[in-house]
Amino acid sequence: MSIRLSAALWSATTLLVLALLIRNMVAIGVLAPLDPNEGWNAAHTLLLLAKGTPYPPPQSLMINNYPPLSFYLAGALTLWTGDAVIAGRILSLLSFLAAGIGIALVCREMGCGARARISAFVFFAAVLLICSDYVAMDDPQLMGHAVQLFALLLLLRRHIVAAALMFCASLFFKHNLVALPLAAAAWLLWRDRNAARRFILCGAAALGAGLILFRLIYGFNLLAVLSSPRHVSLANVGLAASHLWWAVLPLAVLATTRQPWKGFCLGYAGCALALGLFFSAGDGVDANVFFDLATACAIALGLAQERRPLYAALCALPLPLFLAFNFHDNNFFFTRDFAAQSARDIAFLKSRPGPALCDQLSLCLWAGKGAQVDVFNVGEQIKTGARDGAPLAKMIAQRHFTVLQLEDLDALGPLVRIALERNYRIHHNDDNGSFLTPLI
Numbered sequence: 001m002s003i004r005l006s007a008a009l010w011s012a013t014t015l016l017v018l019a020l021l022i023r024n025m026v027a028i029g030v031l032a033p034l035d036p037n038e039g040w041n042a043a044h045t046l047l048l049l050a051k052g053t054p055y056p057p058p059q060s061l062m063i064n065n066y067p068p069l070s071f072y073l074a075g076a077l078t079l080w081t082g083d084a085v086i087a088g089r090i091l092s093l094l095s096f097l098a099a100g101i102g103i104a105l106v107c108r109e110m111g112c113g114a115r116a117r118i119s120a121f122v123f124f125a126a127v128l129l130i131c132s133d134y135v136a137m138d139d140p141q142l143m144g145h146a147v148q149l150f151a152l153l154l155l156l157r158r159h160i161v162a163a164a165l166m167f168c169a170s171l172f173f174k175h176n177l178v179a180l181p182l183a184a185a186a187w188l189l190w191r192d193r194n195a196a197r198r199f200i201l202c203g204a205a206a207l208g209a210g211l212i213l214f215r216l217i218y219g220f221n222l223l224a225v226l227s228s229p230r231h232v233s234l235a236n237v238g239l240a241a242s243h244l245w246w247a248v249l250p251l252a253v254l255a256t257t258r259q260p261w262k263g264f265c266l267g268y269a270g271c272a273l274a275l276g277l278f279f280s281a282g283d284g285v286d287a288n289v290f291f292d293l294a295t296a297c298a299i300a301l302g303l304a305q306e307r308r309p310l311y312a313a314l315c316a317l318p319l320p321l322f323l324a325f326n327f328h329d330n331n332f333f334f335t336r337d338f339a340a341q342s343a344r345d346i347a348f349l350k351s352r353p354g355p356a357l358c359d360q361l362s363l364c365l366w367a368g369k370g371a372q373v374d375v376f377n378v379g380e381q382i383k384t385g386a387r388d389g390a391p392l393a394k395m396i397a398q399r400h401f402t403v404l405q406l407e408d409l410d411a412l413g414p415l416v417r418i419a420l421e422r423n424y425r426i427h428h429n430d431d432n433g434s435f436l437t438p439l440i
Contacts (some may be wrong), residue, residue, distance in 0.1 A: 043342025043371035070140030088138025102149025120302030354402035
């Protein structure tokens with residue numbers, strides 16, 4: 001009976017995952033912004049194609065605080081798709097599938113059967129599809145996770161040097177992916193100190209070589225690029241922690257199960273949780289900082305499925321229940337009404353000759369306006385005192401921009417807000433924010 005009930009629960013969750021995944025895939029070609037990250041990543045991909053570098057000049061109001069590798073992959077695919085946002089979405093979808101396959105292969109290496117491997121994949125997919133908007137969204141986070149999971153697979157197969165090099169490469173896709181390399185190093189230190197020394201030394205040497213190569217190619221220090229100022233607060237941490245309900249049951253079930261890989265999974269999960277909460281203190285940090293925790297929980301669930309299949313299946317049950325009560329919000333970006341509204345907003349931006357300032361940079365890119373201001377990062381620099389808001393306020397006062405799209409009129413600080421009130425009027429508001437035009 002327990003096996004049948006477990007199979008029924010996993011079958012229902014799998015059907016739900018497939019439905020959500022198809023929904024996301026259908027939206028890949030739709031010119032509607034899924035997240036501000038999309039236009040930001042696309043803007044730097046287009047900069048790479050135009051100028052040979054994804055990094056704007058220091059005096060620019062555009063800021064790139066990401067490592068470079070994802071922009072080269074997105075740039076290569078953009079030459080085929082003709083649209084940088086769509087190219088990034090395709091890469092994100094492929095990375096998501098690769099990460100899920102990587103989790104299944106890791107579970108197999110840990111002795112899990114086919115049913116447990118599928119359960120781990122489904123749980124990972126359900127967490128990402130239900131609790132985030134990153135699947136098939138233009139962002140490099142999932143690329144880095146996919147690379148790391150195959151690095152872990154190499155490590156489990158005792159290819160120490162190759163694993164260290166792949167872990168290092170993943171950090172040049174997304175710099176916040178440090179939980180799994182740290183957990184792997186700690187596990188190796190516990191199991192085999194000689195292998196751990198090789199792993200750590202090779203990884204450190206590769207990372208140092210990568211930083212030197214970056215300096216030689218781009219002319220500045222990557223670590224300085226990554227440390228773009230942003231406001232931090234404990235309130236952000238509390239809010240992030242309140243959304244981690246999906247992690248409790250898988251880890252609790254694994255903790256009460258006799259399983260030789262339990263220590264590795266719990267160590268990885270602990271490291272992922274601690275680092276995720278640390279990163280979540282910053283403004284603008286999203287659910288992606290807990291994807292390592294989702295990965296650890298998925299592997300834990302695969303291991304638990306081997307010993308306690310019914311309990312493992314019950315761990316996934318809160319996810320569809322949560323979606324059932326929140327589907328109207330979760331489905332917002334994929335509605336026909338929003339797509340039609342975005343098309344009208346793009347046409348409106350295109351109809352205004354001259355430069356535009358967009359919070360959702362994808363709207364400006366689709367309107368042929370280019371990327372003028374990184375609203376989030378410039379706003380954070382102004383908020384923390386790292387940048388003077390007066391020059392941008394002066395541009396606003398001179399009505400340099402013929403149209404603006406902002407989700408928050410206070411995002412660029414009080415000086416810019418005052419300049420906006422004196423020189424612009426709100427033309428219309430909708431789900432993409434406020435659209436402003438100069439006073440006549």
